[in-house]
Amino acid sequence: MAPCPPRRCGVAGPHHEHCPPPAACRPGCGACCTAPSISSAIPGMPDGKPAGVRCVQLADDNRCLIFGRPERPACCAGLQASAEMCGDNREQALLWLGQLERATAPA
Numbered sequence: 001m002a003p004c005p006p007r008r009c010g011v012a013g014p015h016h017e018h019c020p021p022p023a024a025c026r027p028g029c030g031a032c033c034t035a036p037s038i039s040s041a042i043p044g045m046p047d048g049k050p051a052g053v054r055c056v057q058l059a060d061d062n063r064c065l066i067f068g069r070p071e072r073p074a075c076c077a078g079l080q081a082s083a084e085m086c087g088d089n090r091e092q093a094l095l096w097l098g099q100l101e102r103a104t105a106p107a
Helices: 074-078 090-104
Strands: none
Touching: none
């Protein structure tokens, strides 16, 4: 089994029964490419992007145009969809990610 990402359960190593499997991205969502700020360079956005701003690499159908490519920022590649983060629809995902962004923003 795939290892659990440390941010999921806080324990590095093999998959743990208490960790839910990663969720698949919801087609047409793109909330994780809009709600959070990204401080690293993105092709077309050399200074990253502020929270709430749509990434220029997000296609009209809300799919990442650089998914799986080396120029995709590590923070994007490391983000894993989850039922908690994604909720039941795009609006719930935007709300959850927006709350996380505000809770983790520098003072």
